[in-house]
Amino acid sequence: MIKSILIFNNHGKPRLIRFYQYFAEDMQQQIIRETFHLVSKRDDNVCNFLEGGSLIGGSDHKLIYRHYATLYFVFCVDSSESELGILDLIQVFVETLDKCFENVCELDLIFHMDKVHYILQEVVMGGMVLETNMNDIVAQVELQTRMEKSEGGLSAAPARAVSAVKNMNLPEIPRNINIGDINIKVPSLSPF
Amino acid sequence: MSPSVPLQEMIRAIRSARTQCEERGVIQRECAAIRAQFRQADNGGRSHNLAKLLYVHMLGYPAHFGQMECVRMIASPRYSEKRVGYLGAMMLLDEKQDASLLITNSIKNDLSHSNQYVQSLALCTLACMGSAEMCRDLAPEIDRLLRASNSYIKKKAALCAVHIVRKVHELGELFAPAARTLLTEKNHGVLHGAVVLIIELCERNPETLERFRKTVPDLVQIMKGLVLSGYSPEHDVAGISDPFLQVRILRLLRILGHNNEGASDAMNDLLAQVATNTDSTKTVGNAVLYETVLTVLDIKSESGLRVLAVNILGRFLLNNDRNIRYIAMTSLQKIVGTDHNAVQRHRGTIVDCLKDQDASVKRRALELSLALVSATNVRSMMKELLIFLSSCPQELKSHAASGIFNAAER
Numbered sequence: 212m213i214k215s216i217l218i219f220n221n222h223g224k225p226r227l228i229r230f231y232q233y234f235a236e237d238m239q240q241q242i243i244r245e246t247f248h249l250v251s252k253r254d255d256n257v258c259n260f261l262e263g264g265s266l267i268g269g270s271d272h273k274l275i276y277r278h279y280a281t282l283y284f285v286f287c288v289d290s291s292e293s294e295l296g297i298l299d300l301i302q303v304f305v306e307t308l309d310k311c312f313e314n315v316c317e318l319d320l321i322f323h324m325d326k327v328h329y330i331l332q333e334v335v336m337g338g339m340v341l342e343t344n345m346n347d348i349v350a351q352v353e354l355q356t357r358m359e360k361s362e363g364g365l366s367a368a369p370a371r372a373v374s375a376v377k378n379m380n381l382p383e384i385p386r387n388i389n390i391g392d393i394n395i396k397v398p399s400l401s402p403f
Numbered sequence: 404m405s406p407s408v409p410l411q412e413m414i415r416a417i418r419s420a421r422t423q424c425e426e427r428g429v430i431q432r433e434c435a436a437i438r439a440q441f442r443q444a445d446n447g448g449r450s451h452n453l454a455k456l457l458y459v460h461m462l463g464y465p466a467h468f469g470q471m472e473c474v475r476m477i478a479s480p481r482y483s484e485k486r487v488g489y490l491g492a493m494m495l496l497d498e499k500q501d502a503s504l505l506i507t508n509s510i511k512n513d514l515s516h517s518n519q520y521v522q523s524l525a526l527c528t529l530a531c532m533g534s535a536e537m538c539r540d541l542a543p544e545i546d547r548l549l550r551a552s553n554s555y556i557k558k559k560a561a562l563c564a565v566h567i568v569r570k571v572h573e574l575g576e577l578f579a580p581a582a583r584t585l586l587t588e589k590n591h592g593v594l595h596g597a598v599v600l601i602i603e604l605c606e607r608n609p610e611t612l613e614r615f616r617k618t619v620p621d622l623v624q625i626m627k628g629l630v631l632s633g634y635s636p637e638h639d640v641a642g643i644s645d646p647f648l649q650v651r652i653l654r655l656l657r658i659l660g661h662n663n664e665g666a667s668d669a670m671n672d673l674l675a676q677v678a679t680n681t682d683s684t685k686t687v688g689n690a691v692l693y694e695t696v697l698t699v700l701d702i703k704s705e706s707g708l709r710v711l712a713v714n715i716l717g718r719f720l721l722n723n724d725r726n727i728r729y730i731a732m733t734s735l736q737k738i739v740g741t742d743h744n745a746v747q748r749h750r751g752t753i754v755d756c757l758k759d760q761d762a763s764v765k766r767r768a769l770e771l772s773l774a775l776v777s778a779t780n781v782r783s784m785m786k787e788l789l790i791f792l793s794s795c796p797q798e799l800k801s802h803a804a805s806g807i808f809n810a811a812e813r
Contacts, residue, residue, distance in 0.1 A: 228461050231531065233497035240463040257761035258725035291602075293650045294730060295690035299640070300647070321418075322411045324461065325454045328490055337530030339562045339599055342592045343647040344638065351555065355520050359483045 212338045213297075214272060214287040215242070216331065218320065221281050223247035226320045227327050231338030250276050250283050260294055277301045281317050292340075303343055304334050310349050329355065409451040414458060430464050441472045449476065450487040457487075457494055470495055470502040477509045482521065485513070489524045498534035507537050514544050522548075523559050530563040538567040542574050549581040554590035561585065561596030565603045575604045579611055586621055591638055591645050594625070598651045605658050616659050619666050623673045626652050630677055646687040653677075653694040660702030667703040674699050678711055686726070689719070693730055700738050713738075713745040720752045725761055732756065732767035739774045750775050754784070757791045765795065769803055776810040785811070 218227040225243050234242065249261055261274040275297045276285040284301050311330055312319040320327055333348045335341060342348050413433055420426035433455060440452045453472055460466035469491060476488025496503045506528070513525035529541060545567060548560040568575045582604060585597035605612040629644045638645040660667040677695045682688040692715060699712040719731035732753065739746045753775065756768035769791065776784045785807070792803045
């Protein structure tokens with residue numbers, strides 16, 4: 212079982228956190244800090260498996276991570292998962308993000324955190340691997356995004372129209388047009 | 404206008420804060436605004452506010468005031484609101500909180516929704532945070548979905564069933580027949596979910612394990628199809644057909660063949676085939692090979708096959724890729740008790756790994772070296788271990804010292 216999935220950058224700022232076991236919020240932040248501390252110490256050419264995180268679960272748990280440019284992708288798993296398999300899964304997840312965001316970079320993860328969660332939900336569910344075929348995952352994410360967009364277009368429109376009209380600054384139409392004061396100069400036409 | 408624009412504006416504002424203090428200020432203001440919005444009856448941007456709250460929660464700020472909003476969003480008829488509501492529930496709620504009880508009804512209704520994506524949201528949430536009561540209540544519905552729905556829902560229902568069985572062990576009996584039928588599916592996602600479910604059922608209940616032993620021939624067939632089939636573009640990863648599924652099936656075979664002659668015999672040929680046919684030049688191939696080796700060593704396999712397996716591990720030990728060396732040592736550790744002599748043959752390489760730069764590799768090498776100390780090699784091993792002790796990283800020192808002590812006593 213996957214206990215948690217963390218994505219953070221080279222300075223430890225979290226970009227995505229997902230726990231499949233309940234932890235109180237301050238505990239979650241402590242785990243993120245500890246994980247960052249353990250993972251950032253590692254050289255780039257050592258193996259991608261780490262033992263020794265004490266907070267998240269003790270001896271049965273390993274951290275399996277991959278470092279891509281400015282981001283660390285860390286999966287905390289127990290012994291029921293294949294270590295090499297999880298390493299491949301991280302790759303699948305990142306490639307899926309790449310397809311969904313078109314050359315994904317850290318900024319995409321920052322500004323579209325919700326979308327990243329929805330993509331992750333198609334890969335891992337309840338701490339278990341759900342789907343590993345990248346094309347299937349991308350297709351399903353696309354369909355759901357389309358559904359959300361189409362809903363936003365139709366049913367949100369009346370609400371938006373109402374609030375738009377309320378906020379519109381309509382110019383005041385004068386009610387009484389007083390033409391009494393207008394001096395209309397009638398040109399004197401020469402008699403012909 | 405994209406639904407996430409307000410979220411992005413807030414993120415931009417937070418990021419432009421130059422100090423921690425400034426950031427806290429921005430977030431406090433945003434949270435106050437969000438709180439006010441939650442109190443309003445209905446506005447066009449409900450889902451945006453909850454999304455903002457989840458972002459703030461990720462940065463470590465309190466977000467518990469969003470719990471009721473999650474409940475409200477989940478009950479909304481709109482997909483965009485349900486989606487964020489369920490995500491919020493999974494991130495902010497757990498069964499110990501009262502608010503989680505309130506979503507049981509929504510989940511129940513959404514499980515039979517006409518839209519499969521709404522069904523999938525409910526399944527996902529149930530699998531993440533379903534309490535024992537929720538699981539008991541909804542198990543029959545999950546069983547129904549396991550039997551009669553499309554593959555997208557079936558694979559999610561299978562994993563949901565795993566969660567239910569973990570929470571309420573007795574319900575394993577309920578899912579066993581459906582799990583058995585799922586093995587005939589063609590869709591790999593469903594097959595994968597089915598195998599995970601069967602593994603869970605077998606690990607919990609020895610009687611179920613007995614019954615599932617009968618599926619060994621079917622599993623062997625499926626594996627044969629994956630290993631020997633020609634190139635299949637939809638499942639191919641670096642030349643191997645669906646390695647994730649292969650690894651999962653191998654694990655199930657391991658459980659079924661453990662301590663059982665009949666089942667082990669039925670899978671001998673297959674394991675030999677996988678071990679010889681799998682391409683080990685890429686990580687995915689190695690993942691499958693590794694799982695095969697573990698299975699061979701854990702069941703009642705023929706001695707020839709065992710030798711093949713240990714030799715594969717020996718090859719792994721010499722691999723340039725540190726990950727592979729680490730993995731090899733982990734599995735050698737598991738068999739050092741039963742196949743001691745076979746592992747002894749690789750003692751030289753293992754001792755060399757003590758000098759590796761990588762702390763994880765060092766740790767594995769230490770464990771293994773300590774286990775390999777015997778009457779015949781004690782002098783040379785002690786020499787190596789003492790050299791190791793003088794230069795090893797701080798966190799391993801005490802473990803190494805006590806290990807050396809224990810070995811010396813033997």
